[in-house]
Structure formats: structure tokens, C-alpha cells
Amino acid sequence: MSGSEDFAKWMLMHLANGRSQSGPQVLNADDLQQIHTPQTVIRPSKAMKIFRRPLAPFTVTETGYAFGWKLDITKVSRKGLD
Structure with missing residues (x-):
């Protein structure tokens, strides 16, 4: 165990x-x-877009599956940091 x-x-x-x-x-x-490299892209559903709000300064730009991993690829914005 x-x-x-x-x-x-x-x-x-x-x-x-x-x-x-x-x-x-x-x-x-x-x-x-x-x-760790995405093998399959997950297209966001309408519900996913509504309920999955970004936590500034991070925005999820792509979601996918790698080998045993669910990946969220993010971009970082300076908005809200200053």
C-alpha cells in the first residue's frame, strides 16, 4: 500500500x-x-465554459489527456497582478 x-x-x-x-x-x-505531452485534446463544453472560471492571473487555454495525466495548459496574464 x-x-x-x-x-x-x-x-x-x-x-x-x-x-x-x-x-x-x-x-x-x-x-x-x-x-506529459497531450495526446488528445478535450474540447470545452458550454457548461465547462460557464462553471470553470479562470483564477486570475491564470487562464486555461487548452485541456487534454497525456499518458495517465489530465493536462490544463495555461497562460499567465499580468492583469490583476499590478
Whole structure:
């Protein structure tokens, strides 16, 4: 059974381009990039546009699925930051 510590190690490996905390390369960085690349685009429905309001300064510009990941691709706006 996994716990929060295992999940944290798993996330850190993704953030470190496939390298574990103890040093060895667990996943090739190119393979990891492919895992995080959108494979299918999700077209927003009318309800999604109404109920999914952007949290400024971030706006979701595209949603899709990668290999095991649901991705929201965002753009950052300076509006509201100044």
C-alpha cells in the first residue's frame, strides 16, 4: 500500500526529470516528456465554459489527456497582478 511519502517521492521524480532523490535515473527524460505531452485534446463544453472560471492571473487555454495525466495548459496574464 502506498502513502503520502510514496506519492511525494513519485512527484519529486517527475519534477526532477526522471531522477530519483537517491540519484539514479528512473525514467529517461525524453520518455518523461512524452508522458506529459497531450495526446488528445478535450474540447470545452458550454457548461465547462460557464462553471470553470479562470483564477486570475491564470487562464486555461487548452485541456487534454497525456499518458495517465489530465493536462490544463495555461497562460499567465499580468492583469490583476499590478
